[in-house]
Amino acid sequence: MGIHVEGVTKRFGSFTALNEVSLDVQQGSLTALLGPSGSGKSTLLRVIAGLERPDAGRVTISGEDATGVAPRKRGVGFVFQHYAAFKHMTVRGNIAFGLKIRKRPRAEVRARVDELLALVQLQPFADRYPSQLSGGQRQRMALARALAVEPKVLLLDEPFGALDTRVRGELREWLHRLHDEVRVTTVFVTHDQEEAMALADQIAVLHDGRIEQVGSPRDLYDQPQTPFVMSFVGAAAQLGERWVRQHDLDLRLEPTAGALEARVERIARLGFEARVELQLAGSGTVWAQMTCAELNRLELERGDTVWVLADRARVFAESS
Amino acid sequence: MSPFSGLTLGVVVTYLSLIVALPLAALVWQSTKSGDTGFWQSLTSPEAVSALKLTLLASLAVALVNAIAGTVIAWVLVRDEFPGKGVVNALIDLPFALPTIVAGLTMLALYGPRSPLGIDVAYTRTAIVLALLFVTLPFVVRTVQPVLQELDRELEEAAESLGASDWQTFWHIVFPNLLPGILSGVALAFAKAVGEFGSVVIITGNIPFKTEVSSVYIFGQIESGNTSGAAAASVVLLAISFGVLLLIGAFRRWATRHHA
Ligand SMILES: Nc1ncnc2c1ncn2[C@@H]1O[C@H](COP(=O)(O)OP(=O)(O)O)[C@@H](O)[C@H]1O
Ligand SMILES: [Mg+2]
Numbered sequence: 001m002g003i004h005v006e007g008v009t010k011r012f013g014s015f016t017a018l019n020e021v022s023l024d025v026q027q028g029s030l031t032a033l034l035g036p037s038g039s040g041k042s043t044l045l046r047v048i049a050g051l052e053r054p055d056a057g058r059v060t061i062s063g064e065d066a067t068g069v070a071p072r073k074r075g076v077g078f079v080f081q082h083y084a085a086f087k088h089m090t091v092r093g094n095i096a097f098g099l100k101i102r103k104r105p106r107a108e109v110r111a112r113v114d115e116l117l118a119l120v121q122l123q124p125f126a127d128r129y130p131s132q133l134s135g136g137q138r139q140r141m142a143l144a145r146a147l148a149v150e151p152k153v154l155l156l157d158e159p160f161g162a163l164d165t166r167v168r169g170e171l172r173e174w175l176h177r178l179h180d181e182v183r184v185t186t187v188f189v190t191h192d193q194e195e196a197m198a199l200a201d202q203i204a205v206l207h208d209g210r211i212e213q214v215g216s217p218r219d220l221y222d223q224p225q226t227p228f229v230m231s232f233v234g235a236a237a238q239l240g241e242r243w244v245r246q247h248d249l250d251l252r253l254e255p256t257a258g259a260l261e262a263r264v265e266r267i268a269r270l271g272f273e274a275r276v277e278l279q280l281a282g283s284g285t286v287w288a289q290m291t292c293a294e295l296n297r298l299e300l301e302r303g304d305t306v307w308v309l310a311d312r313a314r315v316f317a318e319s320s
Numbered sequence: 321m322s323p324f325s326g327l328t329l330g331v332v333v334t335y336l337s338l339i340v341a342l343p344l345a346a347l348v349w350q351s352t353k354s355g356d357t358g359f360w361q362s363l364t365s366p367e368a369v370s371a372l373k374l375t376l377l378a379s380l381a382v383a384l385v386n387a388i389a390g391t392v393i394a395w396v397l398v399r400d401e402f403p404g405k406g407v408v409n410a411l412i413d414l415p416f417a418l419p420t421i422v423a424g425l426t427m428l429a430l431y432g433p434r435s436p437l438g439i440d441v442a443y444t445r446t447a448i449v450l451a452l453l454f455v456t457l458p459f460v461v462r463t464v465q466p467v468l469q470e471l472d473r474e475l476e477e478a479a480e481s482l483g484a485s486d487w488q489t490f491w492h493i494v495f496p497n498l499l500p501g502i503l504s505g506v507a508l509a510f511a512k513a514v515g516e517f518g519s520v521v522i523i524t525g526n527i528p529f530k531t532e533v534s535s536v537y538i539f540g541q542i543e544s545g546n547t548s549g550a551a552a553a554s555v556v557l558l559a560i561s562f563g564v565l566l567l568i569g570a571f572r573r574w575a576t577r578h579h580a
Contacts, residue, residue: 051477071480078481084474088496088578097492098482129578142478149482 001027001062002185003048003153008057010043017043018054019209025153025187025202027062030179032196033189035206036232041189044206045155048187049076062152077146077184081158083138085130091141092117092126098149116144119178136167140174147182156188160195172199193233197221205229227316237286242313246289250309251276251298259307262286264300276300278308344558351551362541362549363556370529371537372553376560378445378533379513382452386509387502389453390460397461398468415457420518427451428523443525448533451519456512460505467501496575503572507565514561 003025010018017040025031033041046052048059050071058067066074086094095116099109117123120140130138139159146154159175160168176199179186190196196203197217204214205228213225224230227243235246239260252259262278265285274295276288288308300306352359362368397409415423429435431450432442441447471494479489517535524531526540534557541550 049481051481071477072483072485074481076481078478080474080478082472082474084472084478086475086478086493097479097484101483101488101492131578145478145482 002029003187004058004060005044005048006058006060008044008047008054008059010040010047010052010054017209018047020057021206021209021211022057023204023211023214025185027185028183029185029201030176030199031187031202031204032200033187033206034193034196034203034232035191037191039206040209041191041206042157043209045078045157045187045189048153049078049155050074051078075149075152077149077151077154079139079142079146079154079156079159081161083130083135083142083162085138085142087130090127090129091122091133094130094141095144095148097145102149112148116148119147119181120144134167135163136171139163139171143175143178147184151184153185153187156186158189158191161190168195175199197233203233205232207232224314225316230314230316235287235289237288237310238284239280239286239308239310239313240282241315242310243316244310244313246275246287248310248312249278249286249288250311251288251290251300252307252309253298253304254307256307256309258311259309262306262308264302264304264306267295267300267302269295278306280308347551347558348555351548351555353548353551359548359552362546362552367528367532368534368537368553371532371534372556372560374445374448374532375514375534375557378448378452379510381449382456382513383506383510385449385453386456386460387506390457390505390509391464391498391502394461394464394468398465412458412461415455420455420516421522423454424451424519424522427454427519432523442523443527443531445531447523448520448531451523452513452516455516455519456509459509459512460502463501463505463508464498467498471497499575500572503568503575507568507572510564510568511561514557 003023005021005023005025008018008021009016021040021044023044033044035041043052047054048061050059050066050069054067058065060066061074061076071078086097089097092113095113096109099112104112113126114123117126120143122137122140122144125133125137130141133141139162143156143159160171163171172195175188188199200217202214203217203220205212205220207228213220213229215223220229220233224233227236227238230236230243230245231238236243237246237249255261261281263281264276265279266277268275268277269292272291274290274292276290276295277285278288279285286308298306393412397405397412418426427447427450428442430437431439431447433440441450475493475497476489479493484492515535516533517539520533521536521539524533524536526532526536528537532540534553538550538553538557541547541553
């Protein structure tokens with residue numbers, strides 16, 4: 001059940017946007033597709049929705065092969081980054097669209113739309129047009145519109161990407177509660193690792209059209225399989241062959257066995273947390289992350305020499 | 321309002337007065353020269369009324385055909401890929417580049433008594449509509465094309481994922497977005513058709529009560545020295561056209577009332 005993607009390849013001309021991607025999404029889960037811009041997240045989401053036709057591979061939704069099925073028959077709700085609001089219809093008209101297309105009785109449409117307006121807290125705005133709404137309200141309208149037809153899966157492409165930080169945070173919390181309430185299988189795309197970690201049960205990390213790793217937020221952070229995952233999910237520093245979390249860099253003021261000598265280049269205090277840029281004696285620079293309290297204790301100054309211990313560093317196999 | 325926009329407004333008003341309002345006022349003044357009775361006589365003569373009716377009906381028909389054909393052509397030019405698309409796209413504007421009298425001659429050669437296609441519609445009302453369709457082709461195409469190019473494809477994808485068929489998506493989502501452009505093009509095509517002279521004068525034969533349109537009737541009045549009668553007929557033609565354009569404009573504003 002849920003969504004099953006198997007060996008999906010998608011090319012645009014000679015460019016391969018998705019390269020043999022496979023992914024399982026559990027029924028009722030909240031899954032994030034995480035990756036940098038251009039990694040193929042939207043393409044994968046659009047392949048699941050049927051908006052792109054894969055060159056190879058299969059998509060199964062709720063146990064049924066959907067590979068050749070038209071988007072309108074897949075039972076997916078799709079929410080676009082820029083809302084795709086029908087601007088000539090009211091909020092009510094937008095939400096009712098899918099039900100009207102299905103020729104549901106008027107009374108039923110009305111009742112269902114009222115229910116959804118309450119769910120997304122847009123009752124006072126029911127008769128407004130999208131141009132009279134804020135970005136966050138438009139996005140909630142788009143969400144209600146997608147949910148109206150009771151989709152088997154809900155797909156969201158960077159749903160909060162066009163919103164300012166504060167509204168983003170609110171909507172994120174709200175989506176989490178909504179998912180707890182509605183329990184529809186949900187896949188959302190984001191390039192923001194914090195957003196993925198905060199919301200998702202499962203994260204799939206995409207990189208250059210491939211899935212690098214799939215796992216829970218905790219797995220990805222504690223057991224990254226590739227340097228890419230390690231550095232994308234939480235900040236990481238590279239010391240030759242070794243990779244280490246920036247907050248696992250241990251700075252000593254005295255020479256220490258197994259430690260690298262480094263010079264403090266720059267100190268940035270960010271409130272609770274502080275970053276220290278280090279020029280390694282060998283070569284290269286790394287950032288170390290610590291609390292400001294820690295930084296105060298060390299009494300570091302620009303130009304100081306320190307010794308860097310990286311006991312919890314990882315070494316990845318050559319293949320990646 | 322910035323001081324600059326005040327200045328701009330002044331320039332625009334002066335410009336429009338010189339180019340549009342003044343000639344129209346002169347026309348109205350000219351039309352009243354023969355006194356009230358002369359004015360009414362030139363308006364209510366059966367020949368004038370018949371020509372006016374024909375002109376308006378033919379123009380409305382042409383505007384309607386353009387609404388549909390122009391939209392379809394714009395759709396194909398924007399959404400479909402085919403060899404020679406660039407050439408076809410450039411062809412659309414040619415009816416504008418051709419002197420309309422040449423267009424009339426060409427139509428006569430093509431659809432006249434010696435038609436290579438075996439279609440002889442010369443001196444019939446069909447010929448009027450054909451000639452008008454030719455000279456008004458670009459309007460709707462060129463007003464709809466940019467709107468279609470700018471239309472966010474995600475709107476259609478959203479409709480599709482919500483269960484709409486291609487036709488439902490077009491009718492409920494695309495068409496309402498195109499409507500203002502279609503209406504602008506229709507208004508232009510209608511206005512052009514009402515005043516068109518060159519392309520119809522040859523192919524219609526100008527048979528009074530049958531194929532004589534207002535512009536040709538007016539030309540005949542000028543030829544026979546009745547300038548104020550010609551002016552009077554023109555004023556009525558203009559007044560009715562203006563009324564139709566106002567209506568289309570009002571409908572267009574209504575259709576775009578919620579667009580951001
Ligand atoms: N319709 C398309 N035509 C050509 N290239 C495309 C198309 N859609 C996406 N791409 C390319 O595929 C790659 C992945 O795109 P996308 O899935 O949108 O990435 P993401 O959502 O992760 O930023 C990008 O390099 C993009 O330029
Ligand atoms: Mg994207």
